[in-house]
Amino acid sequence: MAEPLRVGVAGLGTVGSAVVRILSAKAEELAARAGRPIVVTAVSAREKGRDRGLDLSRVAWHMDASQLARANDVDLVVELIGGAEGPARACVETAIEHGRPVVTANKALLAKHGVALARASEEKGVPIAFEAAVAGGIPIVKTLREGLAANNVSRVFGILNGTCNYILTRMEKDKIGFAECLADAQRLGYAEADPTFDVGGFDTAHKLALLASLAFGVEPDADGIYVEGIASITPLDLQMAEELGYRVKLLGVATRTDAGVEQRVHPSMLPKESAIARVDGVTNAVEIDADAVGALVLSGPGAGGDATASAVIADIVDIARGVTPPMFGLPAGKLRSPTRAPMGRHEGGYYIRLSVIDRPGAAAAIATRMAEQGISLKSIVQRGRESESDSAGGEPVQVVLITYATTEASLRIALDAIEADGHIDGAPQLIRIEKR
Template identity: 65%
Template sequence: MTRPLRVGIAGLGTVGASVIRILDRQNEAVAQRGGRPVEVGAISARDRTKDRGFDLSRFTWFDSPVELARSTDVDCVVELVGGADGAALETVRTALSLGKHVVTANKALLAKHGLELARMAEDKGVSLAFEASVAGGIPIIKTLREALSANRISRLYGILNGTCNYILSRMELEGLTFAECLKDAQRLGYAEADPTFDVEGFDTAHKLAILTSLAFGTEIDADAIYVEGISSITPLDLAMAKELGFRIKLLGVAERTKTGIEQRVHPTMVPRTSSIAQVMGVTNAVTIDADAVRELTLIGPGAGGDATASAVVADIADVATGSVQPLFGTPTARLEKAARAPMQRHEGGYYVRLTVHDRPGVAAGVATRMAEADISLESILQKRSEVAATQDPHGRSGAPVSLVLITYAATEASIRSALEKISRDGLIAEPPQVIRIERE
């Protein structure tokens, strides 16, 4: 009889507990796929007394995940501790150094230490599987590493954080402010007590760093990613996007350019007719532009216990087969150090909302500064506030009004230069709002 793959699970939060339940329910199917039985024999977590909905006494308990990794009764360590360093890193390093397979959902760990850990796995001839680290239940890692190996990818972009997508969806559909939606997301458990990592784009950036390496055969370089969050987005921006035929999403974008690989995370206007614009709520989506398949979009649950655990169990089944693949689809020695494309050289369309003083010559002054920077305007709209209109319905009140510009393709540097001069000219009453446009 084939010896079972003996699994140890470090971390019994929502995902870890779901992994055990799925294996209990689907063990026969997993064994058939992997070619041998899978047995969870060891577990580790911070709280031994917590009720997780199943009997803990059937497993060997370890207070330390590192000690679990050292156990001679474990062949494969499932790391669900979380965090880029500390116990998670020590656990994975220990397991790999002892020639044990590792399955992880830890995007922060991989974004920071992925190259080092990939080399360790290669040296020991073991697997380091991480499908669950990006986009939850969407099989984006396997798609990039295996299914699209015959393609040259030019661009990938996606909604990689369900919390941000939920907030933007609620803001648009219900006209709520960012603060109101964030508070509700925290109440529902979609956002953490400290939401900075999600709403300021860092979670998306870690995931994008992993996808970029897979898509372009480059070393992970999270420091090369330009990052903006969604906290500055207002209901007016969402309303204007709708009027102009767009929808605002927080996207992670990686793209080949003439100057190198461009990696950026920021609020983005996408055409309302595009596939990715239809993705609402906590759902994730990734679109890949490649030479053979043209455009491919994968949509599905990006988080949650069962969705993420599904990806973890699929990786465990792959480990059980005994097949070992390069972590990023290419041996680490062949990964290239990608040339960074400076954000200042990014070129595309822009939405620019200026809060200007409602007086003669302001719009002309703004248009002049844009023209001086070689920026062509596709459209220009002025939105007067209800207060200003009430005060002076026929003329100019001098009160601040919104001036919205949509540009044709322009560089980031030219946009920033023009806005700096507009500010120095005293034409605006508040810092400008700038949102990049990503067309299909």
């Protein structure tokens, strides 16, 4: 059997510890699959003393990840530090400079510096693999990069953040508000102390940028993504969605359109019976629509130490076997710079919830403003007041409109006019409907 592949693991959190543990526990089988032993020879983390349940007695310890990346006894560097800059970036760049393959779960780093890293890695002839950076244990990177080589992908979309899906699922099931649900998720360890990155949609956006690159052969373009989080979703929206045959999910969606690549992250309504709509809790799921294969759906755990380590180790085994495809499927020089399809050009159906001040003519004025923009309404639902006696008070009533496909630009004009007319109280709630 060939020489062992000596692995340095930078970052010993949940994922890093699981990688070290599984590489040791399954050494024999992994060697058979890889054609050579895979051995952890070095690790790096901030706190040396912490008990991680790992035997690190025969492993070199580096306080500095970049030092690990250039250590003489390391052939491959696993970067699990996280963050687009700082020690993670330095570690990956150092590894490449020294001609060492990199396996990383760092979506922020790749969404921002992916193309530069791909170029550097190609110049040095060493691979960077990142299965673990998107949708945890789901082999979506491999599927897009290798499994669908024969396809033109028209759309890739899905649930890429377990925290958001957990919150939306619980809000729906327990009929509780966003804030209460978030606090609960934090207590259970499903949400960070600072949840902005997750619930604001930014984590999903980083992952989407990588998926869009793999799917469409373009450079990752995280800055070109339209991003909305889930904080504005109310239990009433979820209930209305249910009544109208939809479920609300935070989706990342990348679509090839005539106007360019449309990338967006926002709460979406999906027909209840669609595969992605049915995915509950912390599970992730991705659908790929492509010309040859049709629709392909992958679902599984999007996070967790062992599931993410599963993706990291699959990459290590591939590299041990000499499998080194271009990072984003195509050589970096062949990735196109994506034309950004502006959000105003987005076409689709919309769910609009308005707090309408109940006075004569309000409904007619709203309908007129929609009609002026050529927007057809598929359904209109008014949530009546509890008792007749309230009817004279001029208190707002909730009116939900479902539109047929229109452009975002037209809809925004109509909503601005409705607001200017003074018939509604507060900003309209708008949730885009994702077609099957």
